[in-house]
Amino acid sequence: MSDTDRPPLVAPAPAEAAAYVRDARERRAFCTLLGRCHVAYDGRTTSHAGPADRLVALKPDLTLLVHAADGPKPQNWLAADALDVDVADGALLLTATRESPTEELCVTFESIEQAAAMAADETDATVEISGTEADLKERVLADPALVEPGFRALAAERDTPAGPVDVFGRDSSGRAVAVELKATRAGPDAASQLSRYVDALRRDLHADADVRGILVAPSCTPRTRRVLARDGHEFVSLEP
Amino acid sequence: MSDTDRPPLVAPAPAEAAAYVRDARERRAFCTLLGRCHVAYDGRTTSHAGPADRLVALKPDLTLLVHAADGPKPQNWLAADALDVDVADGALLLTATRESPTEELCVTFESIEQAAAMAADETDATVEISGTEADLKERVLADPALVEPGFRALAAERDTPAGPVDVFGRDSSGRAVAVELKATRAGPDAASQLSRYVDALRRDLHADADVRGILVAPSCTPRTRRVLARDGHEFVSLEP
DNA sequence: GCCTAGGTCCCGTGA
DNA sequence: TCACGGGGCCTAGGC
Structure with missing residues (x-):
């Protein structure tokens, strides 16, 4: 069945929008709602946001995202395990819930301008190519002299009671060396x-x-x- | 001019979709695209993701988000300062760029199922109500005995050469005390x-x-x- | 499930 | 602008 069977909606009544979202949830489709809504979250903290024009997205895995007009981060979100879709007082009500931890995200639409949906095929993963700390580790293990002449790398992620050391090795005079790697400009936490x-x-x-x-x-x-x-430690500049 | 003047699109041709996205960008509207696309990012790292059904959202501030079917985080994203919208080889091409740092996110749609858009009013902020580290600090400053009987809080965010201490004070016998607060279960970084x-x-x-x-x-x-x-330090259990 | 650490982290605050 | 630390962080990898 093609998705043209579920054409987008323009200014739908709440009941019509509710049916549309329920259908998307059941088909495990992407669904986006554009309209004026207010939002309440209760769980790890508590938050409330008054009426504004927002983009609300429901993903096939029941992730619910609420985006305001600016910033890459959603204003609210929930990786939910259940979603209730209701109409109350003439408004569309989305209630996403999750257990462990107990969380609830509730979006109330005063008005909906547009709704769209698309069933999704299976997903593929993105391929990271370069620039991560893992790449820096590869470089150091492949060419330990980059750290300093005569350095020998003996282990990666060597365990200690305080946690795993990125690279453990010995210098040219045989002294043990712990190497902590950072792919970006390092802050005090890295030194600690x-x-x-x-x-x-x-x-x-x-x-x-x-x-x-x-x-x-x-x-x-x-x-x-x-x-x-x-602490008597050293710094070596190296790009990932 | 009402947004019903820009009704959603169903299976638009690339040129039609391009015009729709350009219009949204110029109106500083939200715009969502549902369709099959591949994605390339180059900037702080490099990544590529092959063709799949995805949700792509453009926000009024030129944030571009690419969502795959699962997970709360976008597969790729860019808070862009410019967006090029082109048609090439029968495909819609979105190229978002940013300077400082230099980044580029390029989304190529093989096919678009639906597109929607809505101009946004001004935004309001969310109100966080409880459960943050700031709340825990309030509690401790209001009632220092929660840390231990006789504790006196003398300063919040007291500066040291190593950074600001959350709460600085003295115990009942006059010894200086540094207090580090965490609103959630603390890890080794907090102790360091x-x-x-x-x-x-x-x-x-x-x-x-x-x-x-x-x-x-x-x-x-x-x-x-x-x-x-x-390190000879202590732990006190306290909820925010 | 918990623990540990990285991240294109994002974000606010202050110098 | 950079630096620093919090976050409903999220996510991957071990155990």
Whole structure:
């Protein structure tokens, strides 16, 4: 059955829109609603947004998105496991709910300008090609000398009591080295993460073994430099 | 001029769809396209996604969103400062670009099932009501004894060389206390953050002054407990 | 399910 | 503008 069997709606009455959304939900179709609505969310926090023109999208997996006019992030959203579609007081009411954690997102349309829908085929994944921290790790493992001459990489994601070190190895004089990688400009959290791992390794590899810490990133902020210096760690600039 | 002047489209030809999207862009309207497309992004990373049925949304601020069938996050997106709309080889081509950082998102529609649009009025903000870290800070400042009996809160966001401490105060015996707040279950990063601040305060308040660190959150993970213990800091359970 | 860390994170706030 | 830290973060990978 073709989707032209469900043509878009223009200024539908609430009952007509409700039937349209229910049909989309049952067909596991994309559905978009353009109109004036207000929104209430209750769950991890609580929020309310008064009447405004918004774009509301229902996805085949029951994700409900509410977009205001600006910004890439939805104003509200819910990866729901159930969606109720009702008409109350002459308004279309979408109530999306989820358990664990208990959440509810409720959209009330005062008026709907347009509604559209399309059944979806199966999805494919996007292919990431470059620029991630994983790519930086590949580079370092393939050519450890990028960190410093004589550096040998012995393990990736080496476990410590404080968590996994991105790259663990030894320098030209045999000292243990923990390497923390960041694909983008590094902040103080990266320096602290490195310190956690170095401390854990010092305890792990015998009594207070000599362990160096190196933060590898394209760049780092001034405060990050200070935290590194304070802890006696180093910085190496490297692009992913 | 009413939006019924731009009725939705059903299975439009590429040129017709292009005109529709251009019109939406110029009116600063919401516009949604449902159809089969492939997507390429180049900027902070690089990605490509082959043909599939997707929902593409253009917002009045030139945010372009590409949604696949599942998940709350868009497969690709761009907060663009320019959008080119073209027809090439019988396909609708949307090219969104941005400078600083230089990014490009290109969506090529093989076929479009439906297109819809709505001009938007001005936007209003959502009102967050409860459950945030800011709420937890209010609670603690209003009733410092929630941290521990006799605790006095002296400053919020007190600056240190390592960054601002959420709450700074003194305990019943006059010792300085740094409090790090988390509104949700705390992880190791929270413990490290606290350590950074305590270390900075010890240096700041005279030679190695006596400074306690307390992590306040609804709960914390086991590894976080260990990092706290290692650094001699404490945990207090408190809901926002 | 929980824990851990990355992200084209986005976003607000302050210097 | 950058820097810093929060987020209903989301998502992937382990266990």
